[in-house]
Amino acid sequence: MSNKESGQLLLEILVAISVLAVIVAAGSQLIYVGMVGNKSASEKNVAQGLSVESIEAVQNAAFEKWQDIYNLTKGSTDYYPQQSNGKWAIAAGSESVVINDIAYTRSFTIQNVCRDNTTRNITDITDSNGSSTTACTLAGGSPDPSTQKINVSISWPDAEPFTHSEYVTRWRNKVCLQTNWGGGAGSGTTTCPASVYGSKSNITAGTDLQLCSGGC
Numbered sequence: 001m002s003n004k005e006s007g008q009l010l011l012e013i014l015v016a017i018s019v020l021a022v023i024v025a026a027g028s029q030l031i032y033v034g035m036v037g038n039k040s041a042s043e044k045n046v047a048q049g050l051s052v053e054s055i056e057a058v059q060n061a062a063f064e065k066w067q068d069i070y071n072l073t074k075g076s077t078d079y080y081p082q083q084s085n086g087k088w089a090i091a092a093g094s095e096s097v098v099i100n101d102i103a104y105t106r107s108f109t110i111q112n113v114c115r116d117n118t119t120r121n122i123t124d125i126t127d128s129n130g131s132s133t134t135a136c137t138l139a140g141g142s143p144d145p146s147t148q149k150i151n152v153s154i155s156w157p158d159a160e161p162f163t164h165s166e167y168v169t170r171w172r173n174k175v176c177l178q179t180n181w182g183g184g185a186g187s188g189t190t191t192c193p194a195s196v197y198g199s200k201s202n203i204t205a206g207t208d209l210q211l212c213s214g215g216c
Contacts, residue, residue, distance in 0.1 A: 047162035057081030
């Protein structure tokens with residue numbers, strides 16, 4: 001083999017090696033991107049599962065006793081679900097959950113809800129922290145004590161937090177024992193038995209009721 005042929009063969013080998021190196025590098029990059037994508041999708045699926053579990057926990061707690069949800073601080077306080085005596089309960093703060101060696105932090109906030117006085121459609125939360133009726137009044141509506149907005153947040157390292165919101169509505173009402181009528185007019189939810197009432201007309205309210213003539 002002549003020196004010219006040897007040089008040409010060497011050049012072809014170098015070109016083949018270079019092409020092979022480019023193909024291997026590109027393939028490795030595709031594999032890496034695929035692994036990162038699968039990891040990200042897997043982590044997001046876990047976050048979605050934790051979010052769904054949080055909403056279901058709040059629904060179960062509300063089913064047991066609506067006041068345990070309604071009486072929580074609105075908007076500005078974080079809560080998380082926890083098991084207590086085989087039932088879901090609500091605790092203040094956030095919770096760290098380790099799944100597949102990744103620490104997820106979950107929490108949720110609660111806000112009051114406004115409904116249109118005519119259509120009863122949900123119009124908004126009451127305000128930025130869910131504690132005032134101002135926005136409801138301006139929107140021509142009123143707060144609905146039987147509906148709460150639940151805002152769930154799931155965060156974990158090196159990823160954008162996953163957020164999700166749902167409305168929880170009280171549907172299982174029960175008869176409240178009226179012990180007496182001395183508690184005065186009230187609004188919203190109350191713990192039974194109770195002595196408050198929505199409004200009165202032509203009666204004198206006290207331990208007993210007394211009818212009035214010509215207004216009270």
